[in-house]
Amino acid sequence: MSVFEYAPAPESRSIVDIAPSYGLFIDGEFVDGTGESFKTVNPATEEVLTEVSAGSEADVDRAVRAARRAFDKTWGPLRPADRGKYLFRIARLLQERAREFAVLESLDNGKPIRESRDVDVPLAAAHFFYYAGWADKLDHVGLGTKPRPLGVAGQVIPWNFPLLMLAWKVAPALAAGNTVVLKPAETTPLTALLFAEICRQADLPAGVVNIVTGAGDTGRAVVEHGDVDKVAFTGSTDVGRQIARAVAGTRKKLTLELGGKAANIVFDDAPIDQAVEGIVQGIFFNQGHVCCAGSRLLVQESIHDEVIAGLQRRIGTLRVGDPLDKNTDIGAINSAEQLARIRELSDIGEAEGAQRWQPACDLPDRGFWYPPTVFTDVSPAHRIARDEIFGPVLSVLTFRTPDEAVAKANNSTYGLSAGIWSEKGSRILRIADQLRAGVVWANTFNKFDPTSPFGGYKQSGYGREGGRHGLAAYLEGADQ
């Protein structure tokens, strides 16, 4: 492409030591599961990385009983300051072993090492540091005096940010004094299992964190177990609905962080170059496998051509390929199943009359890949403007006035996030007020911080993670 080609710069995978098979982490020990084992593959090569146990109902029951014992006997009665100490220790261990986690995450998930190294792992550690600080200050969170932990939390997390979502779930739960049974996603169990090792290294009392790998059935067993006090789920809206049904009528508290179809609104007074960068960051970060991805670009008609030209030029410089190469911008799609869904929805977009644009880019022969894609001439009635694609596919719509921008942005069954691009502060404040989205970014996108609450409106779920709000989800006598 250029006179300046970047030579391959792969991060060494020798730092990770993947065992031929893994059991479940229950009551502080790795134990064999009684369900059937399944394979986890590297989505960039389809190479089988290892075999992992699928937790059966009996295994989940064992894990919940261990968590209950720990809650009653060790973690619950522990001095809050000592709980904080364990969490600080875990945070430090995550930092110490950051490279190992980053490489393992990229191997199992397909995301570029630049992101796992610079975003996922540092943010995961930051979450533990942040909630460690709260552990002995719960009376001052602003949730009333003496808020109490709920007990055992059953947590089910997705495959797009495996370690980070674990941190979002485990850190506030533990800081509030709960114990957890966590089920990582079927396609990305490895960093959760490495995290189990960190728990042992930190001498965390047995049973406080239990990790039960498996697919949907294992997740259902966690959610439906009678002795679970709290269910927290991040994933698809369909599964979220099933969970809400299963939990309805029980004493369990529930938080759901589901899908999204975020509007990224670019006004004609935007800083155009940074907006183009933000659009790219919004939809192509983590291959678009982001629930809050800016998948609907709403651009003011008067600057449409300029923005699209800039966007295409910028997308042409994205480097798609080996996730372990330090210069890779876009890695592999996480699974064949997800790739099929992205292809299907893209084909529907074309069939419905939108214009598909993709840069010239060579994709590897093996593994699951999809090039960065932009659809223009998208109407709000098209499925690619309504359905969550969860891939590197951007739908571009236009608007003429701020009111039209707001109306189109809010015209979604989701409401997780939104972005506003304008150099005019008064416009940003006015528009942000009218957007029905849990997170609104101004002149940036996909920025995360442990101190900031995150969560959705409508079918994007309920409850908040992060910040003080994130503690409310794990405390009794405290309204969310």
Added chain:
Amino acid sequence: MTHVLDPDALSDDARALSVPLPPYRDVTRSDSAFRAFLHGLPGVDQVGAEARVAQLGTRSIKTTSKAWAIDTAISMVDLTTLEGADTPGKVRSLAAKALRPDPTDPTCPRVAAVCVYGDLAGVAREALGNSGVHVAAVATAFPSGRASRAVKLADVRDAVQNGADEIDMVIDRGAFLAGRYLEVYEEIVAVKEACGDAHLKVILETGELVTLDNVRRASWIAMLAGGDFIKTSTGKVSPAATLPVALVMLEAVRDFRAATGRQVGFKPAGGIRTTKDAVKHLVLINETVGPDWLDPDWFRFGASSLLNDLLLQRQKLRTGHYSGPDYVSVD
């Protein structure tokens, strides 16, 4: 040699000299029109610009790419000495280094130019002859630019007469910050005229303009006025060449070429001391404006100590081990 304050040389009326390229012919027709145009350029979000260069700063340039980058960077250096204590001897020794940066390795490329004060341009020209290494001279009451138009133009003519084929001028930051954009423009037009065939690099002194919005506006003024290069800094003000500033100036030359068809070069100067810094700039060019600017005709580093670090890294790649400061020549 004509006297530099020859009254005939001062009779030019800059206003009559030139108008910008289409489609911008009429933007300089009045102060208010020019102001409206410059303030109508898209704003720059500083946080976003910093985030972008930070991300590009993580590019890992190794082995063959690194070798290419080092040689390319060497060929783009404007080897500079701008001290009150400069002497003909110092300039001659710099010229010798420009021609053979690494005496132990004839495959090492030459630098692009030697950059000196105008009164020493003749010494540099004599030493460099027709080698192809350019002689750049700073002019227009460098570095402050605080002198009358007549003195600035005389300064330029003097340098050109002494043998400089590239002139590095400074803009009138006082006029810019006071909002007198047309005055800044007209002065550049006049200097360009005074340069004759010499290439004009326009120094914005971004450390004094401070905001990235100002950097973008000043870049456009310089390009519209006919500058062949836009340059960040004199090296006498801190901060000098920063990556966010480079990003905004590169976006400006990119957008200007897209609109007018004329390509303008870019020269960051000051504060670029290591190979790592230089490689970051090359990556920034590569991914912002593309390979058309990866050429000494369109990109220069204004630097002095950078060259030795490039040479040390080059030796390291060739021999597999680091040498030390005694293995490259002192300036």
